[in-house]
Amino acid sequence: MGEICRKFFCGLAALAAAVAALVPGTASAAEWVSPPSSADLAAAVTAAGQPRAISFARSNFRQVDHAKPGRIALAGRGIPVYTLNPGFVAGAAGAPAGVLGSIAVTATTDSGVKATLRASRDSSAPGGWVVANVLSGNDEEALSGKLRPGSVLLNEPQINGWYDLSPAGVVLLQASLPQSPVGQFVPLPDYQRAVHDRYADKLPGSDYQHRGGIGFAPTAARADAGPSVPIVAGLVVLGAAALVVVVVVLRGKRPRAKSR
Numbered sequence: 529m530g531e532i533c534r535k536f537f538c539g540l541a542a543l544a545a546a547v548a549a550l551v552p553g554t555a556s557a558a559e560w561v562s563p564p565s566s567a568d569l570a571a572a573v574t575a576a577g578q579p580r581a582i583s584f585a586r587s588n589f590r591q592v593d594h595a596k597p598g599r600i601a602l603a604g605r606g607i608p609v610y611t612l613n614p615g616f617v618a619g620a621a622g623a624p625a626g627v628l629g630s631i632a633v634t635a636t637t638d639s640g641v642k643a644t645l646r647a648s649r650d651s652s653a654p655g656g657w658v659v660a661n662v663l664s665g666n667d668e669e670a671l672s673g674k675l676r677p678g679s680v681l682l683n684e685p686q687i688n689g690w691y692d693l694s695p696a697g698v699v700l701l702q703a704s705l706p707q708s709p710v711g712q713f714v715p716l717p718d719y720q721r722a723v724h725d726r727y728a729d730k731l732p733g734s735d736y737q738h739r740g741g742i743g744f745a746p747t748a749a750r751a752d753a754g755p756s757v758p759i760v761a762g763l764v765v766l767g768a769a770a771l772v773v774v775v776v777v778l779r780g781k782r783p784r785a786k787s788r
Contacts, residue, residue, distance in 0.1 A: 560624045560695045560716075561680055564608050564631060571657040572606040572631035572647035581645055581659035585635045588643045588662045598638040606631040606647065607672045610682045610693065614731050617723045625716060626682045626693055630660065632668035642666040671701050686727065 564572075575581060582600060589597035610626030630646040644663045650656035667690070672681050675692050682693035689703035697715040700708050707722060708714055714722070730736050 561610055561626050561693070562624065562628060563680070564606075564628060567655075568657065569606045569608070569631060571655070573602070573604065573633055575647045575650075575657040575659050576602055576606075576633035576635070576645040578659070581647075581662075582635075584659060584662045585643055585645060588664055589637055589641060592643075592664045593639075593641060597641070601636050601638075602645075603634040603636075603669065606633050607668045608680060609646070609668055610680055612682070612684045612686075612723060612727075616720060617727050618731060619720065619724055619728075625698070625719065626680065629683065631657070634666045634669045635662075642669075644668055674701055684723070 585600055586597055589595075589600075608628060609630045609632050611629035613623055613625060613627045615623030616625045630648050633645045633647065635643045635645055642665060644666055645659045646661050646663065647657045648660045650658040668681065671690050675681060676694065676699075679692045679694045682691040682698065683689070684691065684703070687703050687705040687707060689706065690701045691698040692701055695716070697713055698719045699713050700706060700710050702710060707726070
């Protein structure tokens with residue numbers, strides 16, 4: 529009887545493990561992405577509080593509200609934002625779906641208007657972070673509140689798409705050009721095939737890019753010559769005929785401030 533009970537409970541344990549492997553979000557997201565350290569998060573928040581970064585935020589608020597902002601308060605936490613990984617698109621073995629693109633910090637005026645300061649690694653200072661641009665609104669903060677436990681926020685910039693990314697798959701949160709229904713879970717292998725179909729021939733170094741195409745834009749933040757309205761540009765393959773469409777998306781009229 530003891531041996532029968534032992535086998536019975538061992539069988540239950542194996543069944544439970546198998547079921548857990550099928551449930552989205554049961555594993556740690558760190559198995560699929562490289563999370564920032566606590567030091568990185570703290571450094572990004574510190575960078576957002578620097579006078580230069582605050583001046584970018586003030587410029588953004590003036591462009592949006594056409595009025596001089598009052599006191600600006602910064603959130604005390606940074607939100608890691610991952611962007612679609614070219615290696616994942618290409619199907620490289622073990623490549624995570626997302627790579628860390630920036631850490632977002634929300635700024636709020638005393639009148640309640642919000643903007644997002646995006647901090648990225650400072651190439652001139654190992655271990656340092658610098659605010660690369662400022663966007664109006666607080667999309668990153670709002671969307672991070674919708675993430676399931678263990679998930680991270682993934683941006684597919686070509687369609688201005690935002691996903692809940694877990695080791696098991698993605699759930700579209702919002703997009704300017706949705707390629708799957710909002711709220712629908714898509715297993716990671718299916719998502720990899722989808723983005724491979726959309727972008728594999730447009731990756732850095734591709735013939736398409738060499739011929740002058742917009743190509744694949746995996747990074748979320750870059751410096752501009754001056755304040756302007758940010759655009760997210762990409763190419764999306766639609767339909768059986770693989771029609772290539774150039775998509776230019778204005779993200780809520782979020783002016784980008786000069787970073788250097």
